[in-house]
Amino acid sequence: MARDPYQELGVSRSASADEIRKAFRKLAKANHPDTNPDNKEAEERFKRVSAAFDILGDAEKKKKFDAGEIDADGRETFRGFGGAGAGGPWGAPPGGGFGGQRRGGYRSETFEDVDLGDILGEMFGGARGGRGGGPDGGRGGGFGGFSQRGADVRAKLEIDLEDAIRGGKRRIAFSDGRTIDVSIPKGAQEGQTLRLKGQGAPGRSGAGDAFIELSIAPHPIFRREGEVLVMDVPVTLYDAVLGGKVEAPTPDGPVTLTIPKGANTGSKLRLKGRGLSDAKGNRGDLFARLVVTLPDTPDPALEILAEDMRKARPYSPRRRT
Template identity: 70%
Template structure:
């Protein structure tokens, strides 16, 4: 019948295009899907503060193109951002760009699990008597109160000054106390320590 002939011609044309034959069939139909542009991949270095506050960065590709990348709050080391349509151009549309984030090590802050931690240098007088110490946070400098009798390893918690999660909610910053001796030898301090060691020896508690 006529309908059967039409269907036969249709299947022949489809099979011909799939097989690469059929004369001028290569420019459209099924072959067109293979003409999408290639995906591109790149690594982007960011600062710890960028993962906390969010940021916009510009990245350049080897072909001379540049694109702007939005760093979301709560971004993490090794996270890959997919930018649709930002890959190489193609006949049926561009590919995508995949940007892997690399967080630079910070001079002050470090990540321990979900917590943001920093060392807080404290002098012996401030540790023994208590005192005020200025500390840097991702949001600027603050003044912390060191309690009387503070020890190395003890942490002061700064609420809402830590890392961001994917919703932008901030965690806490832990300022870990580190007792610091004077940079230069002090004869009076040494004499005091010698007298204390003889008169009031003690054994530090093991954690």
């Protein structure tokens, strides 16, 4: 069983969602297999913190864990039939079950090598494999229409803006210790869910699916405004007045921008095909917003020029209405 997720992430039970996310990102970055090749200890640590965030990073799962409805592995705790009270059926510890493992949509509890899931299926007319036979005609039959297919699993994956634009691969760890490489499609969107068939929990008639919800991490340079990508580009006073060329970053690498004479803060230059991707991989545009920037230290010559201009050619930067 996994450790307490709060202890794994090093946060208190009163930690906010932002504090939990920051703790996970710090630990995941420090222990990621890509930055710690051939380091088994770091890989195991990465798996554990990923599993912990799988619980605490999901508001619904966190609520269930805090209420004791699921354990640190994300598995439902066994409470017997009809919400049995203290002790549960057959003397099971309250809310604890017999330490069995989850199969499909239910927990198959075991006690001294006796599979309680099989016994219940036989007691209540469940089929032993195949389709049909159950009271609801569902897959595998069994008590209450229990499914023999493995349960679906869900996880969240934060990706970089560049991965969302160009696509790529990211590794994700599940609470059962498995790690898989997720293929990020070009034009991935915030909140998009990827379905990985057969990557869920194992079951008698096959594994379930894994559903990976994507979120795009904030970028230190680029920001999304509607359907376009925007960045701020600092420009010196003399380049703004006289025109010039400056190097600017893009998601595909640096480019050279031509600054027109008389450029002002707020002026935008359009870089075609350097912006966001749509679902078909078509690239939008990137807009460079110019920000005229004065020197960090006072310049006496500039001060004299400004004083002369204020006396001889005063102007108002406010637009006329």
